[in-house]
Amino acid sequence: MSSPSGTAPRDRSTESTASTASTASAASAPSAPSAESPASGPTGPVPRLGLADTARLAARVLAPTVAQGAIARRPRVVGLAERLDLDARAVATVQDLHRRYGDGPVRLPLPVRRFAFVLSPRDVHRVLGESPEPFALANREKQGALGQFQPHGVLVSHGRERAQRRAVNESVLDTPNPVHRLAGDVVARVREEARGVAEEAARSGHLDWATYSTGWRRAFRRVVLGDAARDDEDLQGDLDALRYRANWSYLLPRSRTRRDRVRRRLEQYLERAEPGSLAGLLAQTVGGDSLVDPVDQIPQWLFAFDPAGMAGIRALALLAADADELARVRGEMPADLDTPQELRRLRAAVLESVRLWPTTPMILRETTRDVAWPTGRLAADTAVLVYAPFFHRDDEALAVAHRFTPELWTGEGHDGTAGDAATDWPLVPFSEGPGVCPGQNLVLLTTSTFLATLLEHHDHALEHPASLDPDRVPGVVSPFRVRFRTSPR
Numbered sequence: 001m002s003s004p005s006g007t008a009p010r011d012r013s014t015e016s017t018a019s020t021a022s023t024a025s026a027a028s029a030p031s032a033p034s035a036e037s038p039a040s041g042p043t044g045p046v047p048r049l050g051l052a053d054t055a056r057l058a059a060r061v062l063a064p065t066v067a068q069g070a071i072a073r074r075p076r077v078v079g080l081a082e083r084l085d086l087d088a089r090a091v092a093t094v095q096d097l098h099r100r101y102g103d104g105p106v107r108l109p110l111p112v113r114r115f116a117f118v119l120s121p122r123d124v125h126r127v128l129g130e131s132p133e134p135f136a137l138a139n140r141e142k143q144g145a146l147g148q149f150q151p152h153g154v155l156v157s158h159g160r161e162r163a164q165r166r167a168v169n170e171s172v173l174d175t176p177n178p179v180h181r182l183a184g185d186v187v188a189r190v191r192e193e194a195r196g197v198a199e200e201a202a203r204s205g206h207l208d209w210a211t212y213s214t215g216w217r218r219a220f221r222r223v224v225l226g227d228a229a230r231d232d233e234d235l236q237g238d239l240d241a242l243r244y245r246a247n248w249s250y251l252l253p254r255s256r257t258r259r260d261r262v263r264r265r266l267e268q269y270l271e272r273a274e275p276g277s278l279a280g281l282l283a284q285t286v287g288g289d290s291l292v293d294p295v296d297q298i299p300q301w302l303f304a305f306d307p308a309g310m311a312g313i314r315a316l317a318l319l320a321a322d323a324d325e326l327a328r329v330r331g332e333m334p335a336d337l338d339t340p341q342e343l344r345r346l347r348a349a350v351l352e353s354v355r356l357w358p359t360t361p362m363i364l365r366e367t368t369r370d371v372a373w374p375t376g377r378l379a380a381d382t383a384v385l386v387y388a389p390f391f392h393r394d395d396e397a398l399a400v401a402h403r404f405t406p407e408l409w410t411g412e413g414h415d416g417t418a419g420d421a422a423t424d425w426p427l428v429p430f431s432e433g434p435g436v437c438p439g440q441n442l443v444l445l446t447t448s449t450f451l452a453t454l455l456e457h458h459d460h461a462l463e464h465p466a467s468l469d470p471d472r473v474p475g476v477v478s479p480f481r482v483r484f485r486t487s488p489r
């Protein structure tokens with residue numbers, strides 16, 4: 001788990017994060033499965049789920065995840081998921097499987113495709129750490145989905161191509177740097193748009209998703225493409241439409257007309273190369289290298305900034321529900337927010353938002369060859385599923401599973417004595433290993449700046465979900481339904 005170094009300890013944080021790894025190891029007894037499990041062992045295949053358990057996993061974990069929209073969230077379905085707390089049920093289902101089948105991984109007996117489901121923290125680290133070989137990021141479902149709008153993006157590439165595209169992304173996104181080298185321009189743009197949101201909310205008395213996301217989208221279009229893109233709703237509309245198609249992966253044919261239109265538009269922004277924008281940096285970074293299609297790297301950035309809006313509004317909801325933490329956040333905020341800086345507690349609130357409600361709930365990999373496990377082998381071309389909410393919310397192993405706990409990310413430790421069990425626990429909202437999100441620092445800089453500006457001169461009292469309890473956070477909070485009563489401070 002990644003955690004930047006820390007600040008002052010927090011009173012509420014006296015409990016240990018991982019009760020111990022004991023639950024996980026207790027559960028690591030060989031699987032209990034049914035007659036449907038073939039003999040497994042180092043030379044045979046890893047155990048597989050029984051048919052009834054596969055049906056439960058499909059109905060309670062896979063279907064709700066897919067139905068909410070893997071690439072573009074469907075607000076109505078997310079609203080339903082909130083009402084039924086579907087993600088909490090999904091986590092309970094996986095906990096039950098883990099108890100009965102042990103540490104896994106387990107194969108799913110599905111007819112058309114080989115799938116395996118990861119059940120242990122150790123295997124999360126292994127699969128993500130050993131990407132892209134033998135666990136390729138570019139798996140078939142992802143290629144089907146992202147092929148709709150970025151067929152040459154880094155996330156759907158492999159081998160030498162992938163290495164070069166990854167390097168370009170890391171360079172432009174300034175991956176290791178908490179404060180991006182363009183932060184002066186980035187912060188100015190983000191603050192301008194956030195001020196607009198705060199003023200609009202104060203005028204109407206309410207801050208809701210429509211107001212928040214309109215400003216957030218203006219901000220990130222300016223950051224990625226330049227000021228000229230601030231009001232480019234046509235591009236955004238085309239991208240949204242392609243992303244909704246992408247939710248269906250390879251089940252829907254590609255929309256060439258729309259995709260070509262998006263491409264032409266992005267080419268124009270790249271040619272324009274506005275100083276202070278990522279497009280400007282990209283134009284300088286990519287030379288005549290044929291393996292990196294610079295235009296096709298941009299949709300991932302625009303697409304990924306969108307869920308960051310969801311993470312942002314939910315972080316604000318958490319802070320509105322936790323007066324003590326809000327006071328600490330305000331205490332950390334410098335008088336001069338125009339100077340780019342690392343706002344650690346606000347970043348931690350955003351990290352908690354994506355831990356509690358991961359915007360990439362299912363991390364997909366694909367085996368490039370047969371892979372050995374202590375319990376057997378996984379064949380080549382198996383899709384490997386890492387369901388992040390299970391690890392983030394497994395209250396049998398993680399004492400603070402459902403508690404808003406920024407200390408998990410500030411480096412001070414939840415109890416000041418974080419041991420191996422805690423630090424090794426896979427909290428992977430941004431993935432980890434060689435495929436870790438290269439935009440993590442940039443998105444934390446932009447989101448925390450946006451939130452800081454909203455909080456600078458305004459109060460936001462939570463109206464929905466009114467009963468949000470920071471000590472018992474529900475499995476789903478729909479960002480589309482979050483609403484605050486906003487007033488000047």
Ligand code: HEM
Pocket residue numbers: 137154155156166169173300301302304305307308311354359360363364428429430431434435436437438439440442443
């Ligand atoms: C809340 C915001 C975000 C979250 C939670 C997030 C999370 C993730 C995760 C989990 C992955 C790995 C996906 C996989 O393995 O299949 C990923 C990959 C990636 N992210 Fe992000 N991301 C966010 C925002 C951003 C932003 C704003 C950018 C760019 C401006 C970005 C750029 C990328 C890229 C280029 C990859 C592909 C990396 C590769 O293939 O090696 N992300 N992100």
